[in-house]
Amino acid sequence: MSYVVLARKYRPKNFGEMVGQEHVVQALANALTQQRLHHAYLFTGTRGVGKTTVSRILAKSLNCQDPDGQGGITATPCGVCQACTEIDGGRFVDYTELDAASNRGVDEVQTLLEQAVYKPVQGRFKVFMIDEVHMLTGHAFNAMLKTLEEPPEYLKFVLATTDPQKVPVTVLSRCLQFNLRPMAPETVQSHLGHVLQAEGIDADVQALRLLARGARGSMRDALSLTDQAIAYGGGQLQEAGVRQMLGSVDRGYVFRLIDALAAGDGGTVVQIADSLRMQGLSAAGALEEMAAVLQRMAVVQAVPTASSDDPDAPEIARLAAALPADETQLLYTMCLHGRAELGLAPDEYAALTMVLLRLLAFKPGATAAATAPAEKKTPGLTQPSPERAAAPPPARPQPAPMPAVAPAVAAQPAPTPAPARNAAGEVPPGQVLPVVEQRRREPMLVRDRPAQDVVGVPVRVQPEPSREPSRPPTEFERTDEGDFWHATVQQLVASEAVTALSRELALQSQLVARDTGHWLLRVERESLNQGASRERLQNALRAAGHAVDLGIEIGTVIDSPARRNAAAAAERQKQAEAVIHNDPFVQQMVRDFGAKIVPGSIKPA
Structure with a gap:
């Protein structure tokens, strides 16, 4: 006799043998006992949690006839009658299993639904079980909607899927949904x-x-x-x-790693990582075991009285006492994120070593310990005596107020850095850390240079073009020269005499004053005041019959061709909206049918 694998040999035959899904078993058992049967069931859950098993047990419960052939619907199928044995053997004519992963088209579903018009041959109910139902196409789902909503009284649908998000809501609304949970x-x-x-x-x-x-x-x-x-x-x-x-990692390695991390022993950490490499153990498994141990440590640190049947509980309690709670949380987070980095590195063991070294580098206090030897070896620094280190830092001198005009500024001595102190208020011997104080930003000082070497540099200051009060940029006022300048610019733009930046200069500028040979323009942005743009505009004006030289200043513009065009467009838009709002037909539609005018949909002709 051929060997039967354990997963098939010990597949549950009734609801009593199901483990880990008590919430589903209780609901189905009560429904069968009270004869409150739905016509469609949907079982969801990850692989191997019992979706197909529950559907077969449900089919046996609906068709069980007991050994004497007189039984009815029951929550405890006998398992010995013809219906139960044939369902277990996969040869019951009234129980049909359809694999939607390989039969996902509308033709296969239509062939299955054609059997729905015939009554059961041997059993009490026809049961259609569609596995991996989320793999069906959209047309296949649509083809079964009507039958799924109102099937014959002798037909039951059982659907199973690992991805219920891909099942249309029109199907979900027609089924009783049961979620089979992953088992502890x-x-x-x-x-x-x-x-x-x-x-x-x-x-x-x-x-x-x-x-x-x-x-x-x-x-x-x-x-x-x-x-x-x-x-x-x-x-x-x-x-x-x-x-x-x-390929699991022995927890002994994990305990040694956490001990080394708690002690800040980088050599032991690298040695253990090399041992894992030599033995071919999984790098991902090492981080997974570390995360599991750190999680148990965090629980012990938060709830010391929490009970656990883990045989490693004494060792975990010892590590929880040796490692601070904040470091435990930090290591746990880094282990979780480190597992995602293993696939990005060329060598997963090198990635594992980097993750472990990162755990060591981010250990609180590691930065200060690492920088202390560097300061000892820095040339030109002398180690202060304990008496000098314990002395309070000298008071920082207050700078004297600077006069309004000073030919030279005397150099001020740099403040003496204060030694770093520990929690007890003592200075560690042989360690001096600079104290950085946030100070008011002062002007750059010229030190150790004679006054005659200081050379004055002229500063170009942009003069204020106008003393008029500032106006908001959207304000528009007509000026005396505005009509003439607007007509001139419109003529240049229409004839394409100005393009690109020169056109923008003409449109955005205001004609402030003009005489026989000189016109003065005003713009608000410095970027428009370019020599090439001004030259092109001047040549275009001369070609149009205005032999003048242009001058440009920076200031507030209240009347430009662009502002006039914008004002004219706004007026046309306002008139167009008034025409629509005052139209009798539109008012009737709004009043009688609650119609609304979409903002921005009205455009002037």
Whole structure:
């Protein structure tokens, strides 16, 4: 007889054998007992948590006939009648399983729905089970909507998916949805113990703990790993063999790493990282184990009375007492982020070493310890005596007020840096750290230079062009020269005599004054006052019959061709909006039907 893997051999046959999904089992059992049956069920959850198993047990509960053939709908199928045995064997004619991953088109779904018009042949209900239903196409979902909403009374739909976000809401609203949760490692470990006891295989508790954690919430993955571990260990499950098979890192390495990090011993950290490399252990597993231990340490630090069945609890409690709580949180965060960096480095062990060194570098107080030897070796510095180090720093002299005009400024002595002190108020011997004080920013001083060497540099100051009060940039006022300048610029723009920056100079400027051979323009932005732009505008004016020289000043512009154009456009827009708002038909639509005029949709003709 061929060997049957544990995941199939120990698949639950009834709701009583289901583990870790009590919330789903209780709801379905009560519904079956009270005969409150829905026509469509949707089971969601990650891989290996029991979606297909629950659907088969539900199908058996609906069609179970008991050994005497007189049974009805029940929450405890007998497992020996023809319907139960054939459903377990996958040959019950009224139970159809469709794999939507390989049958995702509208034709396959339509073929399945054509069977819905026929009543059950052997059982009490027809059950259509569609696995990985999120893989169906949009047309396939649409094809089954009507039948899914109002199926015949003898038809039940059971849908299963690992990604319910991809299922249309029109389908979700027609189903009762049950979310099967990932199982806790303790639940998986307990179930593995019962399975191995039934198989007659001795297993180490630590080996079962490693398998339960490696399954990551999936019972099928746990049983598959157990099969692999039995084959690897020659029929035995020992911690060393399982750890080597999974590539897991022994917690002894983790404890040594945390001890070295707590002591700031970088040499030991690098040595342990090299040991992990030589033994071929997983770098990601090392960081994962460190994160798990640090999490337990954080719990012990926050709740010292918390109980735990972990055999490493005494060692974790010792490390929790040796490492401050803030450093524990910092190391835990860095371990989590470090796992994402392993794939970016050319060598994952080099990345692991960098993560561990980063944990050491960001340890509070590491910066001060690292900078102390550098200050000792700096040439030109003398070590202060303890008496001098303990003396308070001299008072910083207050600078005398500077006169309004000073030919030279005397150099002021730099303040003496104060020695750094520890929490007890004492200065560590042989360590002097500069104290940086935030001071008022003072002008640059000319030191140690005779007064005759100071040369005055002329400063170009932009004169104020006008004494008029400042106006807001949007204010527009008509001036005497504005009409003439606007007409002249419009003529130049229409004939394309000015383009680019010269056109912008003409549009944004105001004609302040003009005489026979000289015109004065005013602009607000310095960027428009360019020699090339002024030259082009001057040549265009001369070509148009105005032989003048242009002068440009910077100031407030209240009347320019651009402002006149903007004012004219705003007036046209206002008139167009008034025409629409005053239209009788528009007013009737607004009054009778609540119509609204979309802002910005009205444009003048």
